[in-house]
Amino acid sequence: MVSRLAILALTALLGPTLAFADALCEFKGFSIFTDFEGGAAATCEKAGEAAVRLTIKPENTPINNSPWYAFKVESAHLDRVDIKLEYQDGTHRYTPKLSSDGFKWVEYPVDRLIVADDKSYVAFSVPIKDGMTWVAAQPLLGIDAYRKWWDTLTSSATPEYSVIGKSLEGRDLSRLLALDEQTELLVVLGRQHPPETTGAIAMMAFVNRLFAGDELSQKFLNRVGVVIYPFINRDGVQHGHWRHNLGGKDLNRDWGPFEQPESMQVNQDIARLVTAKNLKLGYMLDFHSTWYDVFYTQRDSDYTLRPEMTRAWLDAFELSMREVESDFELNRKSSHNPDSPTSKSYFFEEYKIPATTYEIGDEAPISRIQEYARRSAESFMQAWLSEESWYE
Numbered sequence: 232m233v234s235r236l237a238i239l240a241l242t243a244l245l246g247p248t249l250a251f252a253d254a255l256c257e258f259k260g261f262s263i264f265t266d267f268e269g270g271a272a273a274t275c276e277k278a279g280e281a282a283v284r285l286t287i288k289p290e291n292t293p294i295n296n297s298p299w300y301a302f303k304v305e306s307a308h309l310d311r312v313d314i315k316l317e318y319q320d321g322t323h324r325y326t327p328k329l330s331s332d333g334f335k336w337v338e339y340p341v342d343r344l345i346v347a348d349d350k351s352y353v354a355f356s357v358p359i360k361d362g363m364t365w366v367a368a369q370p371l372l373g374i375d376a377y378r379k380w381w382d383t384l385t386s387s388a389t390p391e392y393s394v395i396g397k398s399l400e401g402r403d404l405s406r407l408l409a410l411d412e413q414t415e416l417l418v419v420l421g422r423q424h425p426p427e428t429t430g431a432i433a434m435m436a437f438v439n440r441l442f443a444g445d446e447l448s449q450k451f452l453n454r455v456g457v458v459i460y461p462f463i464n465r466d467g468v469q470h471g472h473w474r475h476n477l478g479g480k481d482l483n484r485d486w487g488p489f490e491q492p493e494s495m496q497v498n499q500d501i502a503r504l505v506t507a508k509n510l511k512l513g514y515m516l517d518f519h520s521t522w523y524d525v526f527y528t529q530r531d532s533d534y535t536l537r538p539e540m541t542r543a544w545l546d547a548f549e550l551s552m553r554e555v556e557s558d559f560e561l562n563r564k565s566s567h568n569p570d571s572p573t574s575k576s577y578f579f580e581e582y583k584i585p586a587t588t589y590e591i592g593d594e595a596p597i598s599r600i601q602e603y604a605r606r607s608a609e610s611f612m613q614a615w616l617s618e619e620s621w622y623e
């Protein structure tokens with residue numbers, strides 16, 4: 232048995248590849264690591280000189296098919312390692328993204344992926360650059376990216392950062408709040424579902440536009456307070472979950488039961504704000520990702536305190552997008568399912584306000600997401616401001 236001291240000495244001699252990070256597996260020639268925020272693969276098995284088979288497994292079942300994976304492939308001398316991902320309790324969904332530094336990512340060419348007919352596995356060959364390549368279902372977007380975002384936002388605009396509570400595993404539940412004398416309030420929720428990074432990018436771009444500081448933004452913020460809970464399922468992101476929090480529950484099915492600390496504390500915080508300042512809660516937006524861009528809304532015939540708002544917003548947004556994409560067609564799905572305790576159903580039922588689940592396609596390019604989110608924020612502010620009074 233090699234002593235820890237001897238390994239330390241070796242590490243000092245050979246450099247960081249022998250550091251004490253826990254590899255998921257180590258073989259002669261290469262290693263697989265998942266010891267970072269979002270890192271996830273269940274097992275790994277050597278499948279050749281430079282080939283490995285990984286199983287991708289959810290945190291618990293039943294679960295939505297959003298099979299997240301993220302790992303690093305390290306090798307001192309191999310140029311490539313062949314990877315096969317075998318899915319358990321799910322099927323292939325996310326095109327692999329590769330990175331040599333964990334920040335800049337490229338999508339793996341879809342036509343070079345080998346996907347099983349039943350989508351039970353995907354195989355591809357990962358080039359190793361400078362000894363290490365990151366592979367992930369989506370570009371990693373964790374706490375550092377959020378911190379950077381809200382640090383920029385709070386130094387250039389009005390929102391104040393605070394921590395309203397803790398996740399099940401003790402991580403901070405963050406809030407950004409811009410509220411002085413306004414009497415109306417917009418609620419923004421983000422990242423209830425860990426893999427949904429395109430929705431997170433949209434949330435950031437949408438919020439940035441609200442606080443851009445131009446005339447529209449100033450008018451809006453003079454009238455409307457904004458509260459944002461940008462990163463609700465932090466434990467799920469940390470552990471590379473497909474969907475649930477650490478309690479094994481879908482947080483966006485807990486708006487009503489409030490059995491999980493994350494959704495419960497966010498809800499209590501909103502209720503406290505509304506009561507303490509006697510605010511008129513005016514709209515709830517909850518950012519997510521799915522297969523394509525879509526707005527899940529109430530039906531126009533469903534009773535809300537603002538029956539015109541959603542239609543006015545989305546009609547204006549569609550026209551705005553046509554300035555840059557002449558054939559743009561907005562995708563809106565209107566329904567109300569009182570039996571599904573989503574944030575959308577909850578805010579509609581509890582506060583009688585329109586509430587929208589704002590979904591971005593999994594593989595939408597970042598620049599397109601940002602344009603889409605920015606324009607939708609402009610139309611949203613305009614629609615809100617065009618209603619002089621909406622309270623009864």
Ligand SMILES: [Zn+2]
Pocket residue numbers: 423424427519520
């Ligand atoms: Zn979602």
